[in-house]
Amino acid sequence: MTSPSERLVNGRPLRIGSASWLLRLRSAAVALILLASVAALMALTMRIGDIPMSVPEVFQAITGDGSNHFVVMELRLPRALTGALVGAALALAGAITQAVARNPLASPDILGVTGGASVTVVAITMAAGATTGGASGPLAEVGIPLAALVGGLVGALTVYLLAWRRGMDGYRLVLVGIGVSAVCTNVKYWLLTVGDVNDTGKAMVWITGSLNGRGWEHVVPVSLALAVLIPLTLLGTRSLGALRFGDDTVTGLGVRMNLARGLMILAAVLLAATATASAGPIAFVALAAPQIALRLAGVAQPPLVVSALVGAALTTAADLISRTLFSPVELPVGVVTAVLGAPYLIYLLIRVRRKARS
Amino acid sequence: MRLQAVDLKLGYGDRIIVDGLDLGIEAGTVTTIIGPNGCGKSTLLRALGRLLKPSGGEVLLDGKRIDRMPSKEVARILGVLPQAPTAPEGLTVADLVARGRHPHQTWYRQWSSDDESAVSEALSMTGLLELGDRPLDELSGGQRQRAWISMALAQGTDLLLLDEPTTFLDLAHQIEVLELVRRLHGELGRTVVMVLHDLNLAARYADRLVAMRDGKVIASGTPAEVLTEGLLAEVFDLDAKVIEDPVAGTPLVIPIGTRAHPPS
Secondary structure: OOOHHHHHOOOEEEEEOOEEEEEOHHHHHHHHHHHHHHHHHHHHHOOOOOOOOOHHHHHHHHHOOOHHHHHHHHHHHHHHHHHHHHHHHHHHHHHHHHHHHOOOOOOHHHHOHHHHHHHHHHHHHHHHHHHHOOOOOHHHHHHHHHHHHHHHHHHHHHHHHHHOOOOOOHHHHHHHHHHHHHHHHHHHHHHHHHOOHHHHHHHHHHHHOOOOOOOHHHHHHHHHHHHHHHHHHHHOHHHHHHHOOOHHHHHHOOOOHHHHHHHHHHHHHHHHHHHHHHHOOOOOHHHHHHHHHHHHHOOOOOOHHHHHHHHHHHHHHHHHHHHHOOOOOOOOHHHHHHHHHHHHHHHHHHHHHHHHHO | OOEEEEEEEEEEOOEEEEEEEEEEEOOOOEEEEEOOOOOOHHHHHHHHOOOOOOOEEEEEEOOEEHHHOOHHHHHHHEEEEOOOOOOOOOOEHHHHHHHOOHHHOEOOEOOOHHHHHHHHHHHHHOOOHHHOOOEHHHOOHHHHHHHHHHHHHHOOOOEEEEEOOOOOOOHHHHHHHHHHHHHHHHHHOOEEEEEOOOHHHHHHHOOEEEEEEOOEEEEEEOHHHHOOHHHHHHHHOEEEEEEEOOOOOOEEEEEEEEOOOOOO
């Protein structure tokens, strides 16, 4: 016999001894389908390159040790993995930011990560261009991601310090974040304007977000960050769910609000910074993925695992489009996500406005 | 004494609202705080529920300083329904009520049979079983308020603080909410502290009234002791007659006019 609340909370209780969970069947099914989609999309992107391959050939190349083995294992697989992992990290950061800011239009951009990273990378590219003839070799491999990481973290710290007033208020965070982003954008454009044309071109590709030439050295940091941060974030899922309510309700439920908020924002910053360091600021994934995820899962708040998988699928799909649409010319993946994301953002804005009016 | 305020000083920033207030809430009573707008009654309730940190003095829960107890432990003893609470859009009633179980859960204990029965019980007590799968934003004001009370009930605390639980409700719905409070007290022995604006309803549904003005407790006691013509003048600047409520036998306030503008 099912009790009334079991029917209403829309999930199956899973109880082992005194441990218990609520299994949301629809979310679980959606997650499995998404996982399969990510794998399929990755296989499709791995066909593309100087040596075109079919999907079976890609699999043969992975398992066998033929001439294609090196191409797939060293060039195509790491790129595909970087795309999926970066997408997952951005989406997770987005889901957390939207929950803490209590705003479906919030994204890690307002945390200052993207702005800080962009300004730093542009500045470094310009400076290096003048003295060493362009960021290349070891500097490009380690220097740029490291600069992006440090810049992103400094940007986030700036936003956090400016937004803190005896506690963290979601609305204030959004406002300060928008302000800091605007300053960063202007500094970035100023640097691009005064810089050398060749350096500017290089910097532009980076600040659009690109997966081109991503190897294992990009996969490892994102994988490590995700391996540590995903379990930690999932432990905070319940607090995150509570944080969506008004301040008094949050405290009333026994959540230590400022601590929980601070830790969740820190997790979002680290996720977004690592992702940005690996592939540049890929636009709109963090904004759109959590909102798509909650609609797919049929729940009121972005589910973390489903969001991460949607992010992975979106980024991989965008990568696939960016390489097939104008083939053999390849667009930076950030161009595709921006073109797809902009109408979506407008749709969200209209919806929020309608809601406010009614 | 379940809940106690000792020499409490409260304010927001530099603005002091309550200074040197003492108050005790006894177990198993329904206490209603009354007073004019801005007298500090909601501020006091927020401090009793550790939603507002006192700038001086202390709040004791079962004799222990509430700010030194783990917040989660407090949340298993004391439930708070804030004024005009907000929920994420699209949230269903059942999901809202289930959220009330938060202080009883950990990452490995997320949906026990206790959680399940507490949520069922809270929904049925508030008559919301049929509306459980409806989004909160689609409900009427009265239903929504009942959903929030239901969440506080699911929290399973024997102390409940309700900040103006009847605001925005029509009279029938106000009565409905207050009868629910009465049942919580009568059938389940809960201790309730609430802020109400309607003096006649406060008199009818409370065991004890606390009348405040300018951050001070002017009188406290049974409704008959507190609701006198003299007190109404002192606390509310109100000229009124107090007669016996023909239904409940409690004091009934018939306003004549304000002291500032007496009727000609």
